[in-house]
Amino acid sequence: MTMTVLVTGGAGFIGSHTCVELLASGCDVVVVDDYSNSSPAALDQVRALAGRPLTVYRADLRDRVALDAVFAAHPIDAVIHFAAKKAVGESMDIPLDYFDINIGGTTSLLRAMWAHGVHRLVFSSSCSIYGASAKTPLDEDEPAAPTNPYALSKWTCEQLLAQACQRYPELAVIALRYFNPVGAHPSGLIGEDPLGRPNNVMPYLMQVAVGRLERLPVFGDDYPTPDGTAIRDYIHVCDLAEGHRLALEHLGDATGLRVFNLGTGVGVSVLQLVEAFGQACGRPIPFQIMPRRPGDVARLIADAGRVERAWGWRTTRGLADMCRDAWQFQKLNPDGYRGTTAPVLSTSET
């Protein structure tokens, strides 16, 4: 592919892996990130892995002046929009921040795209918009029923993108609803390194494995599942990154908004994940059963049939790969990116 792609949130977990994939496929990549949940060191690792440069701007997506300057400086063909806040629990405490950053960031980006004649967008959505649906597996026609401000912000973005596509028929938008992204690049150079206490099970497990946290809290062992713990559809972040490259390739197929689940279609319980991670790192992971968390559901598994029928896409990596690669990243970076010696980038650097 020879296109110039703007990646918002490119220093983050999924963004950094997608940048590697895009650079490897021949794209020129421009990143906008404010590093509110990431480190510039991630992008140095991306450059090292890909063996190619990429351009980075440190900016908040809601800063239209900064965004305009980025669009003016580069011949952007398409945008992949990852930048957002993503912690469900935190969104209950600070919902307005979630609406402001996730929805305000998206409208700011759309305005800049429109002003600069850029009409192609891949948007990071989430299976959380399905809420407490009991349907298994979940297909894209399941009605959205968000149960927290984070999920509501993602659903609102999907709706506003649909409306924008109606008003501006040149727009081509693909919303990808991810299930539970985990794992890391097999090199161990990039991975998931949230700032502060992890909110998701895999980074928590990783920090328990290196002794930074004592034990994994397992929320609920009385769900109607074989071992009583909640079942999720974990997807390797490299499969997800490949899904984004494919989405870019297919943006030109049609205008309007198209929506696809990205998951494996395979359910894994929390205890199965703990066991698999213990095998990957060679020692059992201590855990503690806690009460269920409000709003959690027993099962969330993707029906990923639509994307397979449309693009022939399916995941190729399993649970053992996800655990091995996540452990490799944690082993090589026990303090995350803070342990690396990469220099901090200024506003713009190639």
Ligand SMILES: NC(=O)c1ccc[n+]([C@@H]2O[C@H](COP(=O)([O-])OP(=O)(O)OC[C@H]3O[C@@H](n4cnc5c(N)ncnc54)[C@H](O)[C@@H]3O)[C@@H](O)[C@H]2O)c1
């Ligand atoms: N990781 C998951 O479990 C998951 C699941 C479903 C959907 N998603 C969505 O995927 C996207 C990427 O998730 P991730 O796991 O890589 O998260 P992440 O926090 O690792 O990455 C998000 C990046 O966006 C940046 N950012 C946040 N607000 C910004 C702003 N206002 N301006 C510029 N940059 C900003 C952060 O610094 C970070 O680098 C998010 O939109 C998230 O909602 C993630």
